[in-house]
Amino acid sequence: MNAQVFRKSSSREETASETSLKATLSRLSKVGELYEKQPDGKVICFACGHRCKILKGLPGICRVRFNQEGTLYVPTGYVGALQLDPVEKKPFFHALPGSRALSFGMLGCDYHCSYCQNWVTSQALKDPAAAAMADTIPITPSEFVALALEKGAKIVTSTYNEPLITSEWAVEIFKEARKKGLVTSYVSNGNGTPEVISYIKPWVDLYKVDLKSFQDKNYRKLGGKLETVKTTIQALVENGFWVEIVTLVIPGFNDSDEELRNIARFLKGISPYLPWHVTAFHKDYKMTDPENTSAEALIRAARIGHEEGLVFVYPGNLPDEVGDFENTYCPFCQKILIRRSGYGILENRVKNGDCPDCCSRIPGIWMKNDGAIVKNLLNHQFHGH
Numbered sequence: 567m568n569a570q571v572f573r574k575s576s577s578r579e580e581t582a583s584e585t586s587l588k589a590t591l592s593r594l595s596k597v598g599e600l601y602e603k604q605p606d607g608k609v610i611c612f613a614c615g616h617r618c619k620i621l622k623g624l625p626g627i628c629r630v631r632f633n634q635e636g637t638l639y640v641p642t643g644y645v646g647a648l649q650l651d652p653v654e655k656k657p658f659f660h661a662l663p664g665s666r667a668l669s670f671g672m673l674g675c676d677y678h679c680s681y682c683q684n685w686v687t688s689q690a691l692k693d694p695a696a697a698a699m700a701d702t703i704p705i706t707p708s709e710f711v712a713l714a715l716e717k718g719a720k721i722v723t724s725t726y727n728e729p730l731i732t733s734e735w736a737v738e739i740f741k742e743a744r745k746k747g748l749v750t751s752y753v754s755n756g757n758g759t760p761e762v763i764s765y766i767k768p769w770v771d772l773y774k775v776d777l778k779s780f781q782d783k784n785y786r787k788l789g790g791k792l793e794t795v796k797t798t799i800q801a802l803v804e805n806g807f808w809v810e811i812v813t814l815v816i817p818g819f820n821d822s823d824e825e826l827r828n829i830a831r832f833l834k835g836i837s838p839y840l841p842w843h844v845t846a847f848h849k850d851y852k853m854t855d856p857e858n859t860s861a862e863a864l865i866r867a868a869r870i871g872h873e874e875g876l877v878f879v880y881p882g883n884l885p886d887e888v889g890d891f892e893n894t895y896c897p898f899c900q901k902i903l904i905r906r907s908g909y910g911i912l913e914n915r916v917k918n919g920d921c922p923d924c925c926s927r928i929p930g931i932w933m934k935n936d937g938a939i940v941k942n943l944l945n946h947q948f949h950g951h
Contacts, residue, residue: 583698587690590702591630591641591673598631598640599734600762607636612761614676614730615794627789628731629691630674642735644702645710646687647671647726650717652909656753657843658810659880659894660930661772662721662939663904664911667751668714671726672735673700677755677789679778681816681853687727707742715746720933721772725753733766740769749931749939757790758798763805771931771941773807775799779820780828796832803836803944808931810841812882815867817847817856826867830874837944838875839897839929844868846883861887878929885909897948899924 600612604619611618611626618626625632631640653665675688682688690700714722722743724736729752740750751772775798779785782792802809813829815821826844833840844867846859864881868891871879877897881888885908894904901923905913915922919932919940927942934940942948 581694581697584691584694587673587697587700591691592632592639594642594644594702594704595632595639596642596734598638600640600765601631601638603636607633609633609636609638611638612759613640613733614728614762615757615759615791615798616676617759625691626676626731628674628676628728630672631731640734641672641674641732642738643706644672644704645670646673646690646700646702647684648703650719651723653721654906654909654911656723656725656751656772656774657812657845657880657882658751658772658774658808659843659904659906660810660841660878660928661751661808662749662931662933663914663916665720665749666718667721667723668710668717668719669723669725669753670710670739671724672732673702673727674731675728675755676731676757677728679788680851681814681847682851684726685851707739710739711742711746711748714743714748719748721749721751723751723753723772728757729754730758730762733762737766737769744769755790756795756798756802758794758801760801763798763801767805767807771808772810773802774810774812775802777811777813777829777833779813780825780832781820784820799833800836803840806943806945808941809944810843812843812845813867814845814847815859815863816853817859817863819856821859821863821867823866823870826870827874830871830876830879833871834875837929838877839948840876840944841878841880842871842876843880843882844871845881848883859883864888865891896921896924896926896928898926903928 602610607622616627620626620633649669651669653667671687673690686696686699689696749771753774756775785792848858861884868879868881881891892906903915918934929942932940
């Protein structure tokens with residue numbers, strides 16, 4: 567699709583689609599929890615790192631959290647996207663391999679990435695083309711969880727837009743999901759706050775963060791700050807979430823050896839067992855100038871990660887083109903544990919969370935033989951037996 571279609575003037579008039587969508591979302595709202603009232607009628611929102619101070623009658627940067635007469639209203643009661651995915655697609659490689667995740671998204675985002683792959687949901691309140699295509703499907707938490715169970719999902723995931731800005735709704739769903747033994751997860755840009763991490767901590771098991779660059783100037787272009795994401799990653803690990811990191815490797819944007827090495831060193835400083843996915847960019851949305859990422863570039867990034875001391879580095883989005891890098895090996899005896907092809911699991915030898923050869927604990931969230939979940943978290947110490 568021609569990217570020029572989306573480059574509209576900031577002074578344009580609102581389209582009928584945008585007006586209709588705003589009206590719908592206004593109805594699908596409830597009083598939020600992640601905010602603080604101010605004496606002058608403003609509210610301070612804590613859902614994401616922008617910490618918006620929102621005037622009466624206006625939304626925050628995300629456009630879906632808004633101040634109505636001094637009270638913050640937030641999204642509820644619908645999904646804008648719904649799909650059953652392999653958990654490897656999220657991607658989580660160390661969380662119930664081979665399981666299915668019922669994934670849902672709402673509308674809105676606190677970033678404006680020019681290469682967004684989920685732009686219809688994420689940019690629906692900022693882009694007239696997205697607004698014309700976006701949809702809302704009313705659903706209750708119990709209906710969603712019933713659907714997950716019907717489809718055989720073991721995991722439910724908030725994704726397709728930024729989950730932090732719709733955390734109140736995710737928590738509603740996850741409370742019901744936990745009652746049925748489902749694992750819960752966020753797929754996020756990591757633009758968090760201490761308040762939102764504390765709020766979701768009791769209800770979110772898995773958390774994937776997009777670490778988009780290691781240059782603050784690049785983050786500013788996308789609408790965020792590097793330091794906020796770094797702090798969030800550290801806090802997530804310290805607070806006992808299972809965390810995996812993704813960097814979309816974009817030629818000319820973040821693919822230099824120096825930048826990739828700096829990312830790997832930062833992650834190693836948190837935990838050498840923190841999985842790092844280096845995935846392939848393809849031309850999308852408004853970013854159509856760089857070439858698509860090659861398998862060779864991903865293998866280079868993976869080798870840099872290993873050189874800097876990361877144990878689990880996975881090139882992604884190019885199945886069967888990156889050799890053995892798709893697989894998981896025991897960090898202590900080096901025997902193969904999980905053999906993959908793209909999102910498919912060809913073999914899984916992890917037994918009750920351990921390596922079957924040396925009996926060492928393997929970092930991740932695993933299913934025991936009796937169906938129970940074992941959590942070998944990154945804030946634990948791991949040693950070979």
